[in-house]
Amino acid sequence: MEKYDPKVTPWQVSERDFPREGSSTEKLKFLLRYAILAPSSHNSQPWKFNIRDCEIDIFTDKDRWLKVADADQRELYISVGCALENLLIAAEHFGYAHQEEYFREGEDSLVALVKLTPQEKIEKQRDPVLFEQIPQRYTNHNLYETRKIPNAEMAQLHACICEEGFWIFSTSEGPYILYTEEELRGRIDELIIRADAIQLTDRAYTKELGFWFGQGAFGTPWLMAKISQLALTYLNISKGQTKKDSEMLLSAPALVALASAADDRKSQVMAGQIFDRIVLTATSLGMAIHPMSQILEVPEIKAELRELLEVPEVKAEVAKLSPEENVFPQQTFRLGYAEPEQEHTPRRPLEEVLV
Numbered sequence: 001m002e003k004y005d006p007k008v009t010p011w012q013v014s015e016r017d018f019p020r021e022g023s024s025t026e027k028l029k030f031l032l033r034y035a036i037l038a039p040s041s042h043n044s045q046p047w048k049f050n051i052r053d054c055e056i057d058i059f060t061d062k063d064r065w066l067k068v069a070d071a072d073q074r075e076l077y078i079s080v081g082c083a084l085e086n087l088l089i090a091a092e093h094f095g096y097a098h099q100e101e102y103f104r105e106g107e108d109s110l111v112a113l114v115k116l117t118p119q120e121k122i123e124k125q126r127d128p129v130l131f132e133q134i135p136q137r138y139t140n141h142n143l144y145e146t147r148k149i150p151n152a153e154m155a156q157l158h159a160c161i162c163e164e165g166f167w168i169f170s171t172s173e174g175p176y177i178l179y180t181e182e183e184l185r186g187r188i189d190e191l192i193i194r195a196d197a198i199q200l201t202d203r204a205y206t207k208e209l210g211f212w213f214g215q216g217a218f219g220t221p222w223l224m225a226k227i228s229q230l231a232l233t234y235l236n237i238s239k240g241q242t243k244k245d246s247e248m249l250l251s252a253p254a255l256v257a258l259a260s261a262a263d264d265r266k267s268q269v270m271a272g273q274i275f276d277r278i279v280l281t282a283t284s285l286g287m288a289i290h291p292m293s294q295i296l297e298v299p300e301i302k303a304e305l306r307e308l309l310e311v312p313e314v315k316a317e318v319a320k321l322s323p324e325e326n327v328f329p330q331q332t333f334r335l336g337y338a339e340p341e342q343e344h345t346p347r348r349p350l351e352e353v354l355v
């Protein structure tokens with residue numbers, strides 16, 4: 001069998017290479033090969049890890065924070081939450097019990113300390129099917145088929161949430177009392193169009209997006225990446241991209257918002273963990289998934305989405321919530337079925353993200 005080189009092909013990670021006879025550090029390092037395959041906004045991979053005895057500490061890498069697109073750092077913490085969840089899924093697969101502590105007074109970038117204890121037989125908290133999906137998963141940017149998502153499969157996505165205070169709101173489960181499904185889709189499309197119009201005519205936003213394109217973060221070949229960077233920085237691509245985003249959105253049978261009862265950092269990390277389980281479950285069901293965050297990146301548009309979810313009847317119907325309870329949208333995405341993407345996006349080598 002060809003030995004993979006994790007520096008150039010992180011997606012080819014194989015469980016057969018787990019260093020069973022190796023040291024504890026080598027084993028924990030191997031688990032991180034799965035963590036770094038997590039999705040992240042602009043593929044910024046804003047994480048760092050420190051291995052200590054039987055523990056892995058996870059940090060944000062604020063040098064990679066998207067200061068313009070993600071001014072409130074919500075996506076930074078969601079992205080780190082996705083990496084944390086991949087780590088926990090891998091840990092369970094290789095026989096580790098785990099205990100997480102979130103944040104610590106006075107340690108600014110420390111997100112979680114994960115204590116890992118090898119066990120003969122561990123009680124798995126997560127669906128074992130998720131592990132195999134980690135190297136298969138990707139964000140699918142294609143147009144989606146109109147085929148509906150069966151209720152049983154939506155139910156499986158809802159079941160990804162085992163924590164209190166998190167919910168999925170989906171257009172495909174309408175009609176809600178106040179809106180038909182079509183009305184709701186129209187409202188969300190309008191929000192996407194307005195958010196795009198604001199962001200794509202904002203020089204700081206397009207320059208930042210162009211920077212990540214230029215770095216090759218989206219997996220485009222070098223020359224194409226540089227041309228995209230120039231186009232984003234110097235041309236007005238607003239009209240074309242807005243139309244494309246609207247078509248992508250409306251092609252999907254379900255537009256979904258993952259929301260939480262609180263809007264603190266821990267809730268955002270946990271939203272990332274849940275989102276990661278949702279994308280892996282969707283992958284296992286042969287579904288395509290694509291986060292579309294522009295609605296949440298423009299504060300006034302986010303407020304309008306929140307109003308839409310905060311309608312008492314909608315809250316009561318979807319999440320059995322009382323009118324006083326808050327609903328904060330954390331991640332929006334489209335969901336459905338589509339042709340596969342051709343390639344995975346690149347990842348930084350593991351050595352680069354170890355403290």
Ligand SMILES: Cc1cc2nc3c(=O)[nH]c(=O)nc-3n(C[C@H](O)[C@H](O)[C@H](O)COP(=O)(O)O)c2cc1C
Binds near residue numbers: 038039076078218
């Ligand atoms: C918090 C978060 C927000 C994201 N927002 C968007 C988005 O608005 N538009 C988009 O096309 N992809 C979005 N993505 C997907 C990332 O671009 C994608 O995960 C990254 O490029 C890595 O590619 P992969 O998911 O195929 O591995 C987001 C991902 C995360 C975790």
